[in-house]
Amino acid sequence: MSTPESPTARPGLLVHLSAPMQSWGQRSRFGERDTAAVPTRSGLIGLIAAADGRPRDADLTDLRTLRFLIRVDRPGSLLRDFHTVGGGRPNHQTVATAEGKRRPGDTATLVTTRYYLQDAAFTVAVTTAPDPANSTDGTGLLAKVATALAEPTWPPFLGRRSCPPEATLLLGHHDNAWAALMQLPLHRALDKWNPVVDITYSADQPLDDLPVPEGCTPVGEQTTGSITDDPLSFAETSRAHTRRTSYQRVIKTPHTVTASAGIGTDYLDALTKHLNPEEAATGASR
Numbered sequence: 001m002s003t004p005e006s007p008t009a010r011p012g013l014l015v016h017l018s019a020p021m022q023s024w025g026q027r028s029r030f031g032e033r034d035t036a037a038v039p040t041r042s043g044l045i046g047l048i049a050a051a052d053g054r055p056r057d058a059d060l061t062d063l064r065t066l067r068f069l070i071r072v073d074r075p076g077s078l079l080r081d082f083h084t085v086g087g088g089r090p091n092h093q094t095v096a097t098a099e100g101k102r103r104p105g106d107t108a109t110l111v112t113t114r115y116y117l118q119d120a121a122f123t124v125a126v127t128t129a130p131d132p133a134n135s136t137d138g139t140g141l142l143a144k145v146a147t148a149l150a151e152p153t154w155p156p157f158l159g160r161r162s163c164p165p166e167a168t169l170l171l172g173h174h175d176n177a178w179a180a181l182m183q184l185p186l187h188r189a190l191d192k193w194n195p196v197v198d199i200t201y202s203a204d205q206p207l208d209d210l211p212v213p214e215g216c217t218p219v220g221e222q223t224t225g226s227i228t229d230d231p232l233s234f235a236e237t238s239r240a241h242t243r244r245t246s247y248q249r250v251i252k253t254p255h256t257v258t259a260s261a262g263i264g265t266d267y268l269d270a271l272t273k274h275l276n277p278e279e280a281a282t283g284a285s286r
Helices: 040-053 139-149 178-183 265-275 277-285
Strands: 012-022 064-072 077-085 110-128 170-174 196-203 219-231 240-254
Touching: 012 139, 012 178, 040 064, 040 139, 040 219, 064 219, 064 265, 110 139, 110 170, 110 178, 170 265, 265 277
Parallel strands: none
Antiparallel strands: 012 110, 012 170, 064 110, 064 196, 077 110, 196 240, 219 240
């Protein structure tokens, strides 16, 4: 197997996100709670901030230097949930209004529509942005993030509190996280009738030097868009996000380069062997 080379080696962490349901709100307003197709920057930084034990009004300056390259292992499917709250209770227990009063019985039930990604899986390369004004290379911040994800202060969730991860988040540290991500086994069932899969990569930085392994083929050009998900503050009374550019490209990838390892224990076994090849070889020789 060839090793993809990148003009710029980015030290970083690999993080896996999979669960029966995930929800990465992007434009949620009032009774309509949407989800993006891939994890948002605000969702990922929020997950790390919670794992690090930061309150909602904590400073996010250091975490905003993190950069995320997201590989879509399984896109999942969209689930629409009809959700009600506050109905069938006595007046003093109904939802409070903006004036501090209580909603009367005939309007007490609030209806929301919530969307989820069901059965989706993503693997994320977490790196740091180059900072010409600072001589640090982000090593300290990445180590802090790794510790937080390995031993979270508060329970992590994938975009919404009702969506806990189904497996260990942190897969380890790599000297070139982008290259390592390209060859990590896919959390996807093997399609024996289709030896090549289209894998989507989404990032908050240009993908011009994404290391494409030998035998893989980019599909079309890199696409760009705009999304308001870069968090300035999570404080309840002053929550704010700013707009940023998103980048995406699709790579046709043969199973011989990046294996579809299956789901459940098949994926965990393949992942363990990939991350610990020497240990796997020792076990096989016994």
